[in-house]
Amino acid sequence: MAESPITARTKDFAAWYQDVVLSGDMAEPAEIVKGCMVIKANGWAVWEVLQRELDTRFKETGHQNMYFPLLIPQSFLQKEAEHVEGFSPELAVVTIAGGKTLEEPYVIRPTSETIIGHFFGKWIQSWRDLPMLVNQWANVMRWELRTRMFLRTTEFLWQEGHTAHSTHEEALEEVLRMLDVYAEVSENVMAVPVIKGVKTKSEKFAGALRSFCIESMMQNGLALQAGTSHDLGQNFGKAFDVQFQSKEGQLDYVWQTSWGVSTRLIGGLIMSHSDDKGLVLPPKLAPNKVVLVPIYRKDEERASVLEAAHKIAKEVGAKLDDREGQTPGAKFYHWERRGVPVVLELGPRDVASGNIVLKRRDTGTKEVVAQAEIAARVAAVLEQMQTDLYDAAKKRLNDNTVLANSIGEVEEILKPVTAEKGGGKFVMVHMKDDAICDARVKEFKATIRCIPLVDEYDGPGKCVVTGEAVDRRVVVAKSY
């Protein structure tokens, strides 16, 4: 028997993650290009499903897809002071093209607020042009100093929504609407529970008035920011002179939003559900929900098994793994590592009895089902697995969320937490949105993840750092 290619989570969480990504055919480091990865077949297939789920919802909420240039004139970044300050350190810049030094360098987009702001300025004149609701599926580049596959790579794929509105109220509605879309996809499609919240001023997007986010918890208790939605106010409207004339005839700057999720979601997905045997995919995101492995010895068995297998595979929408020269055992491991939710086994015994064996990826349980009922049973099991994965993740989140009433307590809980050792917690504590507080938790490598939109705890209290009154507890945790 071959050694498991996967390091146990308890032994080394980071190595486990790496092993799951590699053996699940999700991605591998590009190596020849620093910090970049090759997204492999299974990883790309998951991304396609996720894209489809998101894109459908964006269109349902009135957005249209467009595509803007990869290269942005360097001066554009400089038009919004906070924005340039936030992104400058991680820009890749094109200075030579066509064999000549460019008069003005281009930056490879780290995000597209600036270039889209420019075009909004061209396209918007009247209140009738608003709201402008645009989304872009694209790659972006940020020269990160430390990379991990899916969680943070130099180049990554994402969608960025950019909208312009005539009032702040309407823009804010949009910001929250898209945050809800992210939360809904995360919970219902990815089976990853999230906390919706607002970032502190120190943590907000460079150039935004306020940033909203969804935060999720990985199996080691670390937080992962899974999506963000920004209230940009009129900052970019002013920087790019995007003005419109209102119904009353007044000129005003547009109110903008931007929101995005990236391939990081896949990293979160992996760290939420997978186990020591490899990848576990929630049925709604699995490119192959069901795989049927036929089992036979003799030629006459082969013929009858394959005939029944083809019929059943078609009926339940399963992929039939009829590769020759691979034993069934090898095939079971193959699909297990790739996270396929349900594997069906069909051998001579089953053909004779009219049954089939169904195995669930998450629980590892096997059951014998009558062939006549397999389609209905598979559907029910997939649905159950989707719910169970969410419930398990939700339970983990709840079990690892604790209250604290002093900064000392927070420090005691979070200080020893590391990504490898695990034991991470979400600590709910009263704390003010003040740079002093952000700096204080940073002393023990934690961050204020967010101020939850919905207070599920005990309401107002005194900030454990400044002593000032605050209206609810915030989430403090270590994060990726």
Added chain:
RNA sequence: CGGGCUGUGGCGCAGCCUGGUAGCGCGCUUGCUUGGGGUGCAAGAGGUCCCGGGUUCGAAUCCCGGCAGCCCGACCA
């Protein structure tokens, strides 16, 4: 970008200290066998020892420089 570890057939590693014809396991190919959780046996194929420079009669091995990966930190979707 600072610190640590690493880089040797596709993958995982040994060899390096003490320089002298490049090895093991897995995988791969072919044949037989086997097949309900990585089947067994046999015969094969496959290597610029990360890159560049230096020392040496001779470098995977020693020295210098670079690149990349992983981990820790600072920065971040």
